[in-house]
Amino acid sequence: MKNPTIRQGHGPFHADQLRSGDPYELSNGHPIQCLPTGGRGSKANLIGGLVLGTDPDVESAGVDTGYAPTPGTLRAPDVAVGNVPDAPGWVAGAPPLALEYADTGQDDADLALKIAELLAAGTRFVWVVRLTGPRRVEVHETGQAMRVCYPGDWLEAPGILRNRFLVESLYDPQAAATAALRNLLQRQGYRDLDEVRGEGRTEGKAEGRTEGRAEGAVESLRGAVLEVLDGRGMIADAATRARLERCADPAQLRHWLRRAATLDDAADLFDA
Known part of the structure; x- marks a missing residue:
């Protein structure tokens, strides 16, 4: 320069x-x-x-x-x-x-x-x-x-x-969502999404520990959705938070996380 x-x-x-x-x-x-x-x-x-x-x-x-x-x-x-x-x-x-x-x-x-x-x-x-x-x-x-x-x-x-x-x-919302998800999982003690998935595949080999970590992964994903919305200036209302709390499916939560990175309104999170 x-x-x-x-x-x-x-x-x-x-x-x-x-x-x-x-x-x-x-x-x-x-x-x-x-x-x-x-x-x-x-x-x-x-x-x-x-x-x-x-x-x-x-x-x-x-x-x-x-x-x-x-x-x-x-x-x-x-x-x-x-x-x-x-x-x-x-x-x-x-x-x-x-x-x-x-x-x-x-x-x-x-x-x-x-x-x-x-x-x-x-x-x-x-x-x-x-x-x-x-x-x-x-x-x-x-x-x-x-x-x-x-x-x-x-x-x-x-x-x-x-x-x-x-x-x-x-600058790309999808690439940003991938990077942010990795960051948020690391803040919860996971290396990346592959480690979360691998943990699910070993379920039953130390059932209590694995179930606890799997629930931790679900909690991390719920928190990641809310943090992405908040980081983009959209505050989730009580109904949105309640629906996230009821969901225990990591795949569904990952889908909503990807949508959260591209929305302009938190009310559209659950559409499609």
Whole structure:
């Protein structure tokens, strides 16, 4: 990545002059207007947050979290992984991993400056998902030349994420559901879905233990459906939760989990 041009002179604004919801970021005291995100970009933001936020080694993640590493700087990555405290106000420093989506109308000069400022503030990786032209992810890493990854390639962030992720899992709902399910099962002590299935095939060889683990798998799948809905901004109502509780069929729960990753309304979960 070429070194972006820093705005000449320090601007008049400080991060503490902006409030949550103001449509601006700051670079060297200069305001940068941030307009609403289009439909494609907003869906992608939810997908990226779901996939990265459920990684079993991630303790905190956020969407549009404001970081103020200096008084005149305020930057809000589309998705931030790490250093997202459960407290109001701008966050000091920077996230270890930042995810940005670049769609139609993206100002590449401002994006380059934002990447440079995040890396300078301590971010180790910035992944830029290009939604126009050939789908790809640009990987910006401290001290390394930018590299480009394409669908089928793997993305890794050692020391931040336990798992590696396919490029397409950051924008494709089905690939995202597969990655998120793996993450959620690992949070429950399973390696992946194959281990859950294998456990079912050995039922009867230690019946009590196996039955207990199988019930645990069902509970994990129920929880995964609710977590995917919640991660995509859809809160399941009491009737939806009750129906999930009545279902003990892992295959049916896996089907609903895949649907949850593609729906716009939780009320449609049980259709088809």
